[in-house]
Amino acid sequence: xxxxxxxxxxxxxxxxxxxxxxxxxxxxxxxxxxxxxxxxxxxxxxxxxxxxxxxxxxxxxxxxxxxxxxxxxxxxxxxxxxxxxxxxxxxxxxxxxxxxxxxxxxxxxxxxxxxxxxxxxxxxxxxxxxxxxxxxxxxxxxxxxxxxxxxxxxxxxxxxxxxxxxxxxxxxxxxxxxxxxxxxxxxxxxxxxxxxxxxxxxxxxxxxxxxxxxxxxxxxxxxxxxxxxxxxxxxxxxxxxxxxxxxxxxxxxxxxxxxxxxxxxxxxxxxxxxxxxxxxxxxxxxxxxxxx
Amino acid sequence: xxxxxxxxxxxxxxxxxxxxxxxxxxxxxxxxxxxxxxxxxxxxxxxxxxxxxxxxxxxxxxxxxxxxxxxxxxxxxxxxxxxxxxxxxxxxxxxxxxxxxxxxxxxxxxxxxxxxxxxxxxxxxxxxxxxxxxxxxxxxxxxxxxxxxxxxxxxxxxxxxxxxxxxxxxxxxxxxxxxxxxxxxxxxxxxxxxxxxxxxxxxxxxxxxxxxxxxxxxxxxxxxxxxxxxxxxxxxxxxxxxxxxxxxxxxxxxxxxxxxxxxxxxxxxxxxxxxxxxxxxxxxxxxxxxxxxxxxxxxxxxxxxxxxxxxxxxxxxxxxxxxxxxxxxxxxxxxxxxxxxxxxxxxxxxxxxxxxxxxxxxxxxxxxxxxxxxxxxxxxxxxxxxxxxxxx
Numbered sequence: 001x002x003x004x005x006x007x008x009x010x011x012x013x014x015x016x017x018x019x020x021x022x023x024x025x026x027x028x029x030x031x032x033x034x035x036x037x038x039x040x041x042x043x044x045x046x047x048x049x050x051x052x053x054x055x056x057x058x059x060x061x062x063x064x065x066x067x068x069x070x071x072x073x074x075x076x077x078x079x080x081x082x083x084x085x086x087x088x089x090x091x092x093x094x095x096x097x098x099x100x101x102x103x104x105x106x107x108x109x110x111x112x113x114x115x116x117x118x119x120x121x122x123x124x125x126x127x128x129x130x131x132x133x134x135x136x137x138x139x140x141x142x143x144x145x146x147x148x149x150x151x152x153x154x155x156x157x158x159x160x161x162x163x164x165x166x167x168x169x170x171x172x173x174x175x176x177x178x179x180x181x182x183x184x185x186x187x188x189x190x191x192x193x194x195x196x197x198x199x200x201x202x203x204x205x206x207x208x209x210x211x212x213x214x215x216x217x218x219x220x221x222x223x224x225x226x227x228x229x230x231x232x233x234x235x236x237x238x239x240x241x242x243x244x245x246x247x248x249x250x251x252x253x254x255x256x257x258x259x260x261x262x263x264x265x266x267x268x269x270x271x272x273x274x275x276x277x278x279x280x281x282x283x284x285x286x287x288x289x290x291x292x
Numbered sequence: 293x294x295x296x297x298x299x300x301x302x303x304x305x306x307x308x309x310x311x312x313x314x315x316x317x318x319x320x321x322x323x324x325x326x327x328x329x330x331x332x333x334x335x336x337x338x339x340x341x342x343x344x345x346x347x348x349x350x351x352x353x354x355x356x357x358x359x360x361x362x363x364x365x366x367x368x369x370x371x372x373x374x375x376x377x378x379x380x381x382x383x384x385x386x387x388x389x390x391x392x393x394x395x396x397x398x399x400x401x402x403x404x405x406x407x408x409x410x411x412x413x414x415x416x417x418x419x420x421x422x423x424x425x426x427x428x429x430x431x432x433x434x435x436x437x438x439x440x441x442x443x444x445x446x447x448x449x450x451x452x453x454x455x456x457x458x459x460x461x462x463x464x465x466x467x468x469x470x471x472x473x474x475x476x477x478x479x480x481x482x483x484x485x486x487x488x489x490x491x492x493x494x495x496x497x498x499x500x501x502x503x504x505x506x507x508x509x510x511x512x513x514x515x516x517x518x519x520x521x522x523x524x525x526x527x528x529x530x531x532x533x534x535x536x537x538x539x540x541x542x543x544x545x546x547x548x549x550x551x552x553x554x555x556x557x558x559x560x561x562x563x564x565x566x567x568x569x570x571x572x573x574x575x576x577x578x579x580x581x582x583x584x585x586x587x588x589x590x591x592x593x594x595x596x597x598x599x600x601x602x603x604x605x606x607x608x609x610x611x612x613x614x615x616x617x618x619x620x621x622x623x624x625x626x627x628x629x630x631x632x633x634x635x636x637x638x639x640x641x642x643x644x645x646x647x648x649x650x651x652x653x654x655x656x657x658x659x660x661x662x663x664x665x666x667x668x669x670x671x672x673x674x675x676x677x678x679x680x681x682x683x684x
Contacts, residue, residue: 118537118565118569127571138548213537259506261518
């Protein structure tokens with residue numbers, strides 16, 4: 001029993017990262033129907049910004065997090081303006097290919113500047129262990145979950161209680177009608193990219209602090225996993241992405257716990273395939289109106 | 293028409309160049325016998341993902357060759373090193389070997405560093421009958437092919453993977469008194485699997501049991517699930533053969549989860565990155581087998597350390613020491629061969645006995661593997677300390 005609880009803790013920490021990245025995926029998809037494959041690489045750049053902030057400028061955990069959020073938000077907007085906006089009217093396959101090339105550009109561009117070797121974060125959060133019975137809880141586990149939940153709440157607030165949030169919802173429902181109502185769709189899309197990217201930046205810094213190891217290709221796998229998480233929750237649905245992230249994290253951990261650690265990626269992809277076959281709208285995707 | 297003439301002109305220019313280079317290549321070939329230098333090729337990982345290994349080995353070799361040349365060279369000739377970068381790539385290692393042999397006419401190739409790249413260069417060396425010596429390719433099948441036949445021109449000066457596993461199993465069973473061992477391997481690495489197999493066989497032979505065997509893959513970042521599994525069976529030791537990138541993360545996460553059993557491993561731990569990744573609290577009760585320890589205070593090692601420090605301004609690591617030994621190992625064979633001829637050098641290499649180096653005294657066995665001592669290193673608060681030297 002204790003072991004199951006411990007594995008649950010492990011799964012929730014891992015799931016938080018997937019959830020944070022998946023939120024950005026899902027927002028962007030919700031508004032322009034684009035699977036932004038470069039999202040995982042924005043997460044990687046967020047980690048490097050956090051690394052630079054803590055290593056070279058000696059910032060603490062929270063300031064580094066904020067710097068990283070700002071820079072990744074700007075980067076997200078730049079990517080959108082430069083790469084995605086000119087092809088917004090093109091076919092979806094063109095957009096998808098563009099997204100993949102932006103992803104490769106960021107990965108190998110970054111590798112050119114920072115070299116392929118792994119970097120390690122300075123210890124900005126001294127490690128402390130809490131014991132609940134025989135279950136060991138690290139303070140970083142706690143941070144990761146708290147930051148994720150807080151981010152999700154802020155996001156929910158922005159989307160449901162603010163004017164820009166209303167604009168985002170309107171634009172995702174019907175962008176032409178929104179435009180006719182006087183909403184600047186371009187600005188709304190930019191804000192969506194900024195928000196989504198800044199969440200990826202947060203995830204990057206958290207991973208840097210939690211695992212203490214970053215490299216230019218670190219965004220590939222988590223990016224794809226987050227995509228699976230977003231699909232599980234119903235792509236375009238924000239609480240769904242969060243749920244999908246945790247579900248995937250816990251599933252992977254439980255697969256490893258059962259002694260099949262080598263199959264954990266296979267299981268994740270099997271879930272993706274099953275989900276797309278059986279319930280392509282995801283677990284929470286019922287309420288989303290299909291655009292015709 | 294104009295375009296055609298441009299193309300034709302370019303073809304002409306190109307053919308001129310190729311004509312030139314083939315003449316250049318031919319020139320040193322004629323003069324090799326009468327030349328006043330002995331050419332030795334270095335086929336190393338000077339860039340790419342295991343670049344630190346190649347660079348360290350090259351530093352060691354250059355230091356040794358400088359000493360040799362200052363003392364009058366070998367057989368009355370100066371030694372000339374021809375350096376080439378194989379970019380940490382198997383195919384490139386083969387290309388570089390071809391270039392060194394056919395273009396530079398080297399009498400012996402030193403390198404590459406890793407087993408994989410060495411295997412890439414082996415067919416070329418065998419085909420041209422030029423000796424190839426690696427100082428750090430620890431895989432068991434470097435000098436022996438899959439049918440068990442010795443590769444005539446291939447040698448190595450480091451112990452084999454299986455030997456590392458056996459030594460660690462002895463250490464775990466006898467010195468640490470362990471009865472239950474857990475194994476965690478990288479299933480994508482032959483090195484890791486090789487070490488684990490020999491550890492397991494020996495440990496069970498000594499009466500111990502392997503309570504669990506878990507696996508991960510290179511580039512994984514989260515090991516908490518498998519480590520929780522390992523912790524639940526409460527092993528006396530954790531055998532973790534792998535490379536520093538994953539081992540660093542695993543050690544850190546293991547200690548965070550309260551898995552405090554000693555961690556045992558092999559020469560893949562030897563990198564300053566290990567400490568950066570794991571942090572110093574995690575690196576206690578960590579033991580690994582290595583080629584050499586800079587803490588060893590035997591007179592030869594002290595002398596080497598001083599010379600190295602003077603030239604490079606830093607303490608030598610194991611790969612520097614291996615490179616240094618490799619150069620002298622070659623020099624010893626060349627002098628006994630009496631002539632800078634690849635086949636004679638090969639015969640001399642195969643009969644090396646009690647060659648005294650920094651990393652131990654070695655004798656080449658019938659499989660072209662060295663019989664030599666192994667060093668066990670203990671990490672205390674992230675610092676490597678010399679624990680003991682184990683004679684074979």
